[in-house]
Amino acid sequence: MEQLKFIGKRLIYLAVMLFGVATLVFILTKMIPGDPTVANLSQRALSDPEVVAAYKAKYGLDQPVFVQYLLYMKNLLQFDLGTSIRTNKPVLSELSRCYPATIELALFAIVLAAVFGILFGIISAIRRNSILDQIVRAVSVTGVSIPSFWFALLVLYFFYYKLQILPGPGRLSKAFSAPATVTGLYVIDSLLEGNLPKALDALSHLLLPGIVLAAFTMGLITRTTRSNLLDVMSMDYIRTARAKGLGRTALILKHALGNALIPVLTVIGLGLGNLLGGMVLVETIFNWPGVGQFAYESVLSADFPAIIGVALLIALNYMVINTIVDILYGVIDPRVRCQ
C-alpha cells in the first residue's frame, strides 16, 4: 500500500512538473529572439508575402501566441508533441528515432564510468597517499577536466585512424545493416535477431564514444567514492570490525562500501541524466544519431515544437532517474526503507 502511495505521488509530481516545464519552455522560446520563418525560409522566399503566409499557416505561426499555447497544451494532453518545423515529421516520432541511440550510448558510458569509477575510488582509498593513489587521482582529474570534443577527436585519431584497432564513427560497420527495431538499441536488437557478430560489432562501436563520455562522470565517481570511503573507514564500527579480526577486503565490501555508495548513487544518477540529454559534440564526431544532434539542429532552426519536446524528454529523464535512485537508496540502506 505504501509502495502504491509512493508511486501515485510520483506520477502526480511528474505530470505537474512536465506541465510546468512545457509552459516555461514555451514562454522562453517565444521570448528569445528567433523567428522560425526567417530561420527556415530562403532569402528569396522571405521576399514573397504569399510564401511567408503559406508557411506560417502550415505551422500555426499566424495564430496569436496564447492560441498557439492552448493548441500546444491540448495536443500535449493527447501525447501529441506537434510537428517539427524543420523536418515536417511528428516530434514524437523524431524523438523515438534518435532517443534509443542516446540511451544505448548513455547506458554503456554510465556502466563504464560506475564500474571503473568505484573500482578506482576503492583502490585510491585503500592505498591512500601511495603512488597508486596519486595516479588514480590524476586520471580522475584529467577525466573531469578534458574537453570532450578534443578527447573524442584524440581517441578516434589514435585508435581508429592511426592504430586501426577500434572501429570508426557510426553505430555499425558498413557491412551490417541496422537490425529490425525492437528496442532501438542495436546490441540488444541484434541479439534478438540471433546475430552475434552484429551485436559484437555494435558493442565495439560503443567503445570509443563510451570511453569519451564516461571520462567526466568516472572522474566524479572516483573522487566521491574515495572521499566517502575514507570518511566511513574512520568510523567506530569499522574500527570495531577490524579489532574483531575481519580482513580488509571483507571490511570494505561488507561494512564500508554500502554506506559510502549512497552519495555515489546520486552522482551516477545525475551523470546518467546528463548523458541522456545528449552530447552534441561527441555525437557529431562519432556520427552518433542521438538527441544531442537533434536538439542542436532544432535550436538553429528555431523549431519550437522540437525544442519543447526535447526539454520535456530531459525533464522526464531526470524524474525517472531520481525515482530509481530513491528506490536504490532503500535497497542499499535499510534505514531509508524504514522511514
Next chain:
Amino acid sequence: MKKRLLALAMGVVIVLGCTACGGGQDAPSTEQTEGENASNTAGDSGSSTVVIAMGSGFSTLDPGYIYEKYPPLVINACYENLFKFYDNDSAPEPCLADTYEFSEDGMTLTVTLKDGITFASGNPMTSADVLFSINRCKNLQGNPAFIAETIDSMEALDDKTIVFHLTQADSAILSKLTYSSLAILDSAVVKENGGVDTAHASTSDTAQAYLDTTSAGSGMYVMTSYIPDEEVVLEKNPNYWGEATNVDKYIVKIQPDSNTQMMTLSTGDIDVALNMTDDTMAELADAEGVEIINEATKTVGFVMMNMNETYGGPVSNPKVQQAIRKALDYSGMQIICGEGTLTPYAIIQSGFMGSKGERAADYMNLEEAKALLAEAGYADGFDIDMTVTDLDMEGILLTDLAQKIKDDLAQVGINVNIVAQPWAAGYGDAYRDGTLGFTVMYWGTDYNDPNVQLEFLPGGVVGLRAGWTAEMNPELAAMYQETMAATDNDARIAVLEKIQDAMYEDGPFVMVAQAPAHIGYNTRLSGVAISDPYVLDVTLINIQ
C-alpha cells in the same frame, strides 16, 4: 571474495577484448544475408557500393519543397529534368527533352519529350507528368516556388509536347528547368499518395511525407531508405530507361565533422568526402588511393554598403565605396577561405557564361584608397559599425571575413566595429528590409545561370537591400531586362560584360571571394567532379 573480484575483472577484460577485436578496420562481412556479397565494402576493389559523406542533413527530399544545399545530390540521382547540366561550366542540355524551340518573341518555349522514358514504377512519362510536377512546385508556395515565376502557364499539345507560355522573355528559362524543384515526378504515384498540383496545393497537398521516404522519379536510382540526419540509401533503378553507370548502390552518410570525414576516407570506410578543409587535406596529402579536388564554387562572399545615407553613413558615398574596394586585401581573403578560392572580376562569378574571370591580383592599392577617402572628405578616416551574422559560406565563417575586412580597412583609417547579430534574431529582417548600413554576406546561386546575379543590379532583390534603387542608375537597371530578353547567348554575353565593367569599380557591392569546395575521393572512382547545381553528379561516376 578476492577470487570473485579477479574473475569479474577478467570477465570485463575478455568482453572488451572481444569487442575490440570485432572492430578496427571494418570486419569482413559475414552478413551474406544482408544483401551484400563478401567483397561489397566501400574501399575494396570490386565493390559496387559507393559511400559518400556529406556535412549536413536536410529537412525534406520532396522536390516541391527543397531549397537546401545537399538535397539536389539525391534528387539528381532519383529524378530527371527536362534539361540538365552535364558539365559545371557549360550550358544546359536536353535530358528528358528531345527537342526545344523558342518563339521569335521569346515568350513561348515548346519542348518535346524523348521516346521510351519510364518512371521507376514502370509508368511511361507523358506531358501530363511535366505539367503536374511544375504546377505542383508553383502552387505549393514553398521555398523554391520562385523558380517557376516566369512560367505563366503550360499546355500539353499531345502526350509528348509541352508549350510553356512565359510572363516575359527569359534567357535563363532552360537553366531554371534544370532546377531540382522542377524535377519530373511520376504524377500517378504522387497523386495516389496525396499529391496535388492545383492552386490550393499549399493547403491540400499531403505527398511530402511520402516523398520524404521514397522517390517517384525516372532517374538512375531509387531512394530505398532515408533516416533523417543519418543516411540516405539509393539503389539502382531496375526500370531505368537510359544508360546506367556501374555503381549499384549509394549510401550517403551525414558526417558533420571534417576530421571524421578525413579519417573515414583514409581508412576506406567512405569513398567520397564532400567537406574537406585545408587542415584535413594536408593530412591526406600523401595518402594512397585518395585524390583531392579544390575548385571555386559559385557561392560568393560580398561586402555590401548601403546607398541610403540614413543607414550607410559614410559608406553611401561612391568615393568611399571605391576607396574600400581599393583597400581590401583580396589575396589575404583567399588564404582565409582556402585553396581554390577566386576573387571574381565583378558580380558575375568565374565559371558562369559571360564572366570576365577574376579581379586583377594587384588591384589593391592603399595609397589610392587614402586619396579617394580624402576626395570624399574623410582624409582622417571614420568609424563605422559592420553588422555580421552567424552564418557560414561553405564552411567559412562570415565573422572571419569581417575580421579580415576590419584589419584591411584599419590600414586606411577606417575603424570598423563588428556587431554580431544572429540571422533569425534580427539580421535576416534588417538585411531584407534594406536597413543594414555595412555588412559582409554571401550569395548562394539559386540556379546555375548568370541571370541569378542580376539581382545585384539597381532595383534588383539584393540591390534594394543595399538601398540601390533603379532610379539611382536607370541605365544599369535597364540591363536587367536586356539580359532577360537576350535568348541568344552571344547577345547575353555582351550585356553581361557591360554590366561587369560598369560594376568593376562602382556600386555598393564588392565581391571578395568565391568559396572553394574541397572533395576527397577514393581513386577507384572515375567521374568525380564538383557540381554547383548537384553538389556531386552521381550519375556520372563509375567504378574503375
